[in-house]
Amino acid sequence: MGNIFSVNSSCDATASRFLGSIFRRAAYVGKLEINLRHLKTSLEELKCLQNDVKRRVAVAEQQPHMKQLDQVQNWISRVNSLEARVREAVDSSSQQTESLCCGGYCSKSYMSSYKYGTKVAKLLVEVADLKSKGLFPEVAEKLPQPIINERPLEPTVGLDSLLDKVWSHVEDVEVGVLGLYGMGGVGKTTLLTQIHNKFQHTDFDVAIWIVVSKDLRVEAIQNRIGEKIGLRDPTWELKDPDEKADAISSLLSRKKFVLFLDDLWERVDITKIGVPFPDQHNKSKVIFTTRSEDVCGFMGAQQKILVECLPWDKAWDLFQEKTGRDALQIHADIPKLAEAVAAECGGLPLALTTVGRVMSTKKTPQEWNHAIRVLKKASFEFSGMGDQVFPLLKFSYDNFPSDKVRACFLYCALFSEDYDIPKDDLVWYWMCENMLDEHSHPEEARDESYHIIGTLLNVCMLEEGKDGCVKMHDVVRDMALWLACDPKKADDSFLVHTGADLIEAPIARKWKNSKRVSLMANHIKELVETPNSPYLLTLFLRRNHLQKIATGFFNSMSNLLVLDLSSNKDLAQLPVGVSSLVSLHHLNLSNTGIKELPTELKCLERLEYLNFENTPNLYSLPPTLISSFRMLKVLRMVHSGPDSEDQNHFDDEKAMVKELHGLKHLDYLTLDIRSTSCFQNFISCKLLSCCTRLLYLLGYDNHSSSLDISSMGKKHLEQLNIRGYPNLEDVVLDIDWAGGLAGNNLRNAIMRIHNCFHGLQMIMIQYCDNLKDLTQLCFAPNLISVYVLCCSRMETIIDIKKLGGDANVRKEFNLFAKMGHLDVRWLPALKSIYGATLPFPCLSYINVDGCPELKKLPLDSSSAQGGTNLTLRGEQDWWDGLQWDDQLALDTFRPSYICWNVDQYLQT
Incomplete structure (x- = not known):
């Protein structure tokens, strides 16, 4: 009986499994349509989740040194792969659903429907699985910064043996703190730079370089260290110094670090900053330079080395x-x-x-x-500088050809230490301060200023900086301030506290006898006192955090010539009493939060320079304000006011352009023009069109197919930005060019090249969807930078067919001979830059993004100095599809290529 029961039970189990299998298969078929709907919905939810994750990644990677997690990248890739499989399954769904019958519970092709239903069900499970795994608490992590970024260094003379001596102490495990001391200008920073660069070949985890100026405070050093080691996030500024010290200590205590402190003037308590004291256990190092042997003792240096003069x-x-x-x-x-x-x-x-x-x-x-x-x-004798440094530097100062050059040299000391001073800024400062000869034209004053700058550069009292700037060596600047801040040594008395982390201005009585005051690059929020400054000529307050200036602050500054309030983002208004500045020649309000210019400013009848560029909160100007400045030579107002299409704004703009017609002395103008009528009014005035240096045209109400700027000042226009002209087909730089160059037209055009836009250095074209080429750029032979963005029908930059089809014409037009920067983005129809190869002797950067049809660049192996100084950036797929004339050309430019990514886009 037991056996019989057992057999029956076994048969029942088999039957049960068989029926269960049938029912499960039937379920896959019966629920096919429901599962398909769920699959589509779930996929959309998954894609939304993926988009959210991508946005979080993009936001995170905007922060310095942040990179997407590998697991996030893997998840995004899996979503993309799964999406493709789901789309494929959904695309074939109609054939499967059509074979269903009996209300969807059966199928005419049962096995096919069963297999398809199984596939859909599995996809549903995979989608659900990826949705559950896409809830990332963090999507990016901080990357370690490079241990050493090699610092640039000129060839040195006579330091090799000293470098070997210092390095032997660096390698000594018993030496954690090393001090280099000597007089100013002896080469301590040069030696420290050589030591810094040798750390590239060591096992240290992190290297930190800080220039410690005389007025630098502990918290400023903490901020620089925090930035270097990746601690300076949005919450960093909310921490007090002790909290910052704890954060720095917590991180550096787990690292083998080297801290370079250049130009110490007094003891810096590194433990108070949060830097662990170097010892044999952590094997870290602190290496510093100073002008005083005492500081080496105060810093606890186990080894101090005198940097002596050259044998x-x-x-x-x-x-x-x-x-x-x-x-x-x-x-x-x-x-x-x-x-x-x-x-x-x-x-x-x-x-x-x-x-x-x-x-x-x-x-x-x-x-x-x-x-x-x-x-x-x-x-x-000079306190803190050594007994021989300043006399030698003053010898150069005394040897300047005139008192005028000496005054201009001292003026440069008003700027912050290591500050890049634009040469053109010095031109207008010196001109408005009446420091130059009397000239009938500002261009002559500019020439004289550049001559003075060249004189100072030639004798090493200024250094060439970046992008048309100059710098003052810190030792030279110290000597200049030693002279300028002592009335016994110079005609002018300076009061200078720059980059000193001041939160309050010096007390008013210190201003009394000063002729020039510079409080640049501090943290001053309010000017509360009203100083009595009858002799004051210059006041630099740029790069502070000014929010309020006391009423009457300017009442006793009737002789003030230069007032610079730029880069105070929170400064919304000028104080009552600004009308007291009756002698003012130079007013800089650029990059401020200024909301209105008071009518009081009309009293500043001697104003020659007015700058309110990049003031987005400035909604309107008082009527006839601009026209009241009849002596105005420089007016800079590009990007002033909101970027608006409001009719009231157009009306204000029209009134403003009308006022500009009355400025007979205007020499330098930058502005935005948003309406067609304003542009026509503007272009009709020869004075305005000839003195404009930067023009930003926004085609809010322009529907024409041609934009004629041929009457602009061909010598003076330096930058042109054209944005948002939907119907534009041609930018006309030469009105006589009838759409192409051939035969006589070509010869005439070549003859006219000498009367073209020689001053134009930068052009940017954006959102001009009907524009197919920019061939008339051949009439701008000195272009340095060209940006073309978001022009959907742009096919080529220079159309060789419009140049008569002759590639050799470039020799006549000197096409792109000075080009340094080419940036083309989101031009889906772009097929070429130029239809032949070109020499680019100055080319340093090409950026290409969103130009899938651009298969060839106008480069061969001899272009751009062989590619040695070129950075070529683009998407990997685009680069892989580029065509080259030969292997040599590809080999030449391959080292210059950098793959485009989100970080690089944000940086550019």
Whole structure:
């Protein structure tokens, strides 16, 4: 009986499994339509989740040193892959659903429907699984910064043996704190830079370089360290110094670090900052430079090294290099005299360089004898700078060709330490301060200013900076301030506290006898006191956090010539009493939050320079305000006011352009024009069109197919930005060019090239969807930067067919000979830049994004100096599809290529 029961039970189980299998298969078929609907809905939900994750990644990667997590990237890839499979399944659904019958519970092709239903069900499970795994608490992580970014360094003379000596102490495990001391200009920073660069080949986790100026505070050092090691997030500014110290200590205590502190003036308590004191356990290092041996003791240096002046043989080599060996052979007596001059420099590298360059133009023994006598008589003592530094630098100062050059040199000390001073800014400061000769035209003043700048550069009292700027070496600046802040040594008395983290201005009585005051780059929010400053000529308040200036603050500044309030984002209004500035020539309100210009400003009848660029909150100007400045030479107002299509704004703009017609002395103008009528009014005035340097045209109400700027000042227009002209087909730089160049037209155009836009250096074209080419750029031979963005029908930049089909025409037009920067983005129809190869002797950067049809660049192996100085950025798929004339061209430019990504887009 047991066996029989067992057999029956087994049969029942088999039958049960069989029926269950049938029912499950039937379920896959019966629920097919429902599952398909659920699959579509679930996929859309998954895609929404993926989009959310991508946005979170994009936001996170905008922060410095943040990178998407690998698991997030993997999840996004899996979603994309799954989406493709789901789309494929859904696309074939109609055939399967059509075979269903019996109300959807059966199928005419049962096995096919069953297999398809199984596939849909599995896809539903996969979608659900990915949805559950896409709820990431974090989507990105901080990347470690490079241990060492090599700092640039000129070739050095005579430091090799000292570098070896210092490095032996760096490698000594018993030396954690190392101090380099010596007089200013002796080469301490140069030596520290060499040491810094050698750390590239060590096992240190992080290297931090900080220039510690005389007025720098502990919290400023903390901020720089926090930024370097990735702690400076939005909550960082809310922390007090102790909390910042704890955060720095917590991170650095787990690292092997080296901290470089350049130019210490007093003891810095590194433990108070949060930096663990180096010892044999953590094996970290602190290396610093100072001008005082005492500071080495105060810092607890286990090893202090005196950076001495160069020995005679090295000093003589350096002096000859800077003077020029040919200059020493002009007269037989000069070489011996030159040795005496070089000896007076005491082997100080800065002095050897400065004096050597000064003497490079002296051609008679008498001039050399005079130099020796002057150097021997130098007996000044300078606190903190060493007994020999300032006399040698002052020798260069005294050797300037005129008091005017000396005054211009001292003026540069008003700017912050290591500040890049735009040369053109100095032009207008000096002009408005009446420091230059009287000139009938501002262009002459500009030429004189550049001559003075060149003189200061040639004798190393200024240094060439980036992008048309100059810089003052910190030692040279210290000497200049030593002179300028003491009325006994200079005609002007300066009050300068720049980059000192001040939260309040110096008390009013300190202003009384000052002629020039600079409080740049501080944290001053309010100017509360009203100083009595009858002698004040210059007031620099740029780059603070100004919110309020006391009423009457300017009442006793009737002689003020220059007022710079720029880069105070929270400054919304000028105080009552600004009308007291009756002598003011220069007013800079750029990059402020200013909401209105008071009618009081009409009293500033002597104003020559007015800048309110980048003031988006400035909604309107008082009627006739601009026209009241009849002496105005410079008016900079590009990006002032909101970017609006409001008719009231158009009306204000029209009234403003009308006022500009009355400014007979205007020489330099930057502005936006948003309406067609304003542009026609503007272009009809020869004075305005000829003095415009930067023009931003927004085609809000322009529906024409052509934009004629041929009557603009061809010599002076430097930047042109054209945005939002939907019907534009042609930008006309030469009105006589009838759509192409061939035969006589070509010859005439080549003849007219000498009367084209020689001043135009930058052009940006955006959102001009009907524009197919920019061939008339051939009439702008000095272009440095070209940006073309979001022009959906743009096919080529320069159409070679419109140039008569002759590639050699570029030799006549000198196409892109000065081009340094080319940026083309989101041009889906773009097929070429130019139909042949071009030489690009100055090219440094090409960026291509969203240009899938651009298969070839106008480059060969000889273009752009062989590609050695070029950065070529684009998407990987685009790069892989580029066509090259030969393998050599590809090999030449392959090292220049950088794959485009979100971070790079945000940086550009």
